[in-house]
Amino acid sequence: MTDQETTQADGQQGRATPDTTAQGTTTPEAAAATAAPGSTATGAAAPVVPTASEHPERWGRVDEDGTVYVRTADGERSVGSWQAGEPAEGLAHFARKFDDMLTELGLLEARLSSGAGDPKQALGSAKHLKDSLADAAVVGDLTGLAKRVDHVIGRAELAMEAGKAAKEQARAEAVARKQALVDEAEALANDSTQWKAAGDRLRTMLEEWKAVRGVDRKTDEQLWRRFAKARDAFNRRRGSHFAELDRQRSTAKARKQEIVELAESLAGSTEWGETANRYKELMADWKAAGRAPKDADDALWKRFRAAQDQFFSHRSEAFSERDAEFAANAKLKEELLAEADAIDPSTGLEAARGQLYKIQERWDQIGKVPRERVRELEGKLRAIEERVRSAADAQWRRTDPEAEARVAQFRERVEQFEAQAAKARAAGDKRRAEQAESQAAQWREWLAAAESSVANR
Incomplete structure (x- = not known):
């Protein structure tokens, strides 16, 4: 590999596309490498530093006594002694140590670019590396390495700044999220009467609260006190509501027990009209009593309905018997009317009056008829009575x-x-x-x- 190829390979170490968090915020480390790979956030390209192991003679020498020197901008500096073999081997040894430092620096750059490393730790490592360059026992481009270290230090500092800003933004977002949870909890505590839905929501909100990180302790404690107070207020208000509801249901249960006992006491009554009206009143009382506990309410309602059904069933049977009796009475009275219609006062007033009197007695003994036939039948009998009475009045006037x-x-x-x-x-x-x-x-x-x-x- 040529020096140029080695330089290009070194410059590509640690390059990575800037990553983002799940919330879309650029990580501090990636923010420090927003420019092209190998450049700083301000756009300055990273210094190219060649490896030293391929041509160590470019960066140092070994004198006759075995002392190894490295060339710097300030002149040569002794970095050690080599007595174990050929001078070239000595240079190669110290050049490999230089390449190790270059590799270490490349790893720091890679971590900064990928966002996997801690900018603060990278900064500390880069500064430590820079401090060690003054007396480092290596042979290589120390001036270039120093510039490359400065470049990494700059990137680490930028990453730390970006991390600080990102952390502050995350903190602000976390505070805003918890503030929103507090506001919602206080609204539920003050206004909601949807007890189950609101209670479920508050439990969900508690899990959401636990998942929010990054709020400073003081702020978190202040918000938590408000959140916890709202939850307690809601629970107290809900508890009071259900306590009052229990009290009302207990009162309703006692009242419905009284209603059921009255209904059962009336079940055998034969005062059909009066008792039917009383059951209507008891039904209105039942509705006005409110709801008792469900099990008790259902049981009491079954007893109430059973008492009602018993009474109205007996009444229905009695009315059926009465209707049959009234219908038979109507038939008997129709027969009497046919008999009465045959009375002729002109053939004998006293006999006619006697016949009518007996028919009236039998009429009264027969009893009631269906209501819808009362006027019809009574009207026919009155007409016959009027006919006999008119004949008697006429006779009286003649014999006065x-x-x-x-x-x-x-x-x-x-x-x-x-x-x-x-x-x-x-x-x-x-x-x-x-x-x-x-x-x-x-x-x-x-x-x-x-x-x-x-x-x-």
């Missing part, structure tokens, strides 16, 4: 003794006044005769009206 007595009285008065008029005329008392005749005429009119009333009955 008071009316007959009035006719006889009016006739007697007419006769009295006619007699007085005749007697007065015979006596020649014209005035008394006319007066008696006038009174007789008045009573005659009344007599005619009374006779007409009796005749029209």
